[in-house]
Structure formats: structure tokens, C-alpha cells
Amino acid sequence: MAAVWTRLIRRTFNSGARQLSAAAGAEEHQGGRMWKILTLVVAFPGVTVCMLNCYLKAQQHSHEKGEFVAYDHLRIRSKPFPWGDGNHSLFHNSHANPLPTGWEEKDDH
Numbered sequence: 219m220a221a222v223w224t225r226l227i228r229r230t231f232n233s234g235a236r237q238l239s240a241a242a243g244a245e246e247h248q249g250g251r252m253w254k255i256l257t258l259v260v261a262f263p264g265v266t267v268c269m270l271n272c273y274l275k276a277q278q279h280s281h282e283k284g285e286f287v288a289y290d291h292l293r294i295r296s297k298p299f300p301w302g303d304g305n306h307s308l309f310h311n312s313h314a315n316p317l318p319t320g321w322e323e324k325d326d327h
Contacts (some may be wrong), residue, residue, distance in 0.1 A: 286321050305317055
């Protein structure tokens with residue numbers, strides 16, 4: 219009985235390495251070569267086209283602030299923020315985030 223178990227265990231561990239090997243046979247480097255070619259031919263040009271598209275869209279974008287409309291449901295302050303003057307959020311950006319009273323007047327550029 220022990221010989222049967224030994225043979226079964228030995229066959230399982232010996233054949234498992236061969237069955238799970240992805241590079242078995244003569245085509246050992248074909249998978250890596252395919253991904254290298256796809257990276258160079260598809261991925262890099264695709265990323266370059268996307269970067270160019272974003273750059274050109276940013277150049278066309280108007281950097282003027284829109285008219286401020288004081289909606290009742292936006293910028294509600296039930297209590298002041300615990301830092302600064304209490305009216306600016308922690309990550310406040312004066313170019314993108316208006317205060318409850320409107321846009322800040324200082325213009326840095």
C-alpha cells in the first residue's frame with residue numbers, strides 16, 4: 219500500500235511541473251516577443267496620441283471664470299472650518315472654487 223501512495227505522490231509532483239510550465243516546447247520566446255511588438259506598435263503610439271489630444275484640448279480651453287450664480291444648495295456653511303479664516307476649505311483653490319459670496323478678486327496671472 220505504501221508503494222502505491224509513493225508512486226502516486228511522485229507522479230503528481232513530477233508531472234505537475236511539466237504541465238504548469240508556460241514555456242514548454244519550441245515556442246519558448248514567442249509569447250514575450252509578441253507582447254514586446256504589441257507594446258512598441260500599439261501601446262506607445264496610443265499613449266502618444268492620447269497625450270497629444272489632451273495637450274491640444276488644453277490649448278483650446280478658455281481659462282476665463284464663468285459668471286457666479288449663488289445657488290441655495292451649494293456652498294452651505296453650517297459652521298466655519300477649523301483652520302484659517304473658516305471660509306476656505308482645506309484644499310481651496312481660488313481659481314476653481316468660489317466662496318459662498320462669489321469669486322475671489324485677486325488674480326495672480
